[in-house]
Amino acid sequence: MKHFRINVHIIPRKGLLDPQGKAVADALHTLGFDAVRDVHVGRYLVIETAAADVAAAEAAVREMCARLLANPVTEDFEIAGVVTA
Amino acid sequence: MKFGIVSFPGSNCDDDAVFAATETLGEPAVKLWHKDHDLQGSDVIILPGGFAYGDYLRAGAIARFSPIMHEVSAHASRGGPVIGICNGFQIACEAGLLPGALMRNAGLQFLSMPVTIRVENTGTRWTSLCEVGQRLTMPIAHGEGRYTVDAATLERVEGEGLVVFRYVDASGEATDAANVNGSLDNIAGVRNFAGNVVGLMPHPERALDAQLGSTDGRVLFESVLAAVHA
Secondary structure (H helix, E strand, O other): OEEEEEEEEEEEOOOOOOHHHHHHHHHHHHOOOOOOOOOOOOEEEEEEEEEOOHHHHHHHHHHHHHHHHOOOOOEEEEEEEEEEO | OOEEEEEOOOEOOHHHHHHHHHHHOOOOEEEEEOOOOOOOOOOEEEEOOEOHHHHOOOOOOOHHHOHHHHHHHHHHHOOOOEEEEOHHHHHHHHOOOOOOEEEOOOOOOOEEEEEEEEEOOOOOOOOOOOOOOOEEEEEEEEOOOEEEOOHHHHHHHHHOOOEEEEEEOOOOOOOOOOOOOOOHHHEEEEEOOOOOEEEEOOOHHHOOEHHHOEOOOHHHHHHHHHHHHO
16 A cells, blocks of 8 residues: 545536635635636545555545545546645 | 434524424424434424534534534435524535535625415424415525525426425515525525425524514424324
8 A cells, every 4th residue: 555645626506506715715805816707615635544556546536535635516526636645 | 202302503593493392382393412422312403503513614514524414314205304403404404414505695695584384284293283385484694595406406406396395475476586595496404305304594594483583483393292292
């Protein structure tokens, strides 16, 4: 078994009202960042786990996301990177 | 009839629910610690409000894996009455006992105020003594109460009459202004298909005594009393 650090992004599902992201976008506009079109506020998780290889580590994290880390009704997830710890 | 009120770490309305059952309704009640595996003979389960597990990750996300939830789900699948109030509604949705999810209020603010809700469905253990269209005033106190569900499920929820309560104005209209947290279709509460599980964001257990401003929550508890004694 090797040790991995897996970075996961949990983001609000596209199309759903994201008032927090909108509030941040409005604040950026107030600061003069007029080019900002949209902001989405999600969560960033770093999972440290043992696994046989990268594929197994990714598969395990996908299952973790499906069962706990992301709400299947309102959120999507993406694995942003897997590094050997 | 025995009420079982689940206490999660961070629940803060469990004592209100016990008070509602014992002092207001005169029925026995027992607090069920979330790590237990025993409903102690409870006929009715209340998932109370609060901030179970500090709302870590998402409201209700971790509480649904508490050991007692296994027994609560089994009780629900046997047809036993369950109500999820506020955080308890969030937990019931996360646990898959009810359809949908509760997201951050559209206005981003924590809302603590009385609201008016309209009874949409009386085919539940918790609303059998209500009338369709009846208006009830109860307090809300939540930051994440915006009911959300995907389009296909919404069609089913609306089509099968699973909406139990909607936020309405004083004249009973489900207006945008009355939709305090931005819920889809003004939805304040839903039921499961069998009608034994109901979840809602408003607090009926805080609306049982005239001294607290409203007794409109009483009819939910009287309904479940009638259902269990029937």
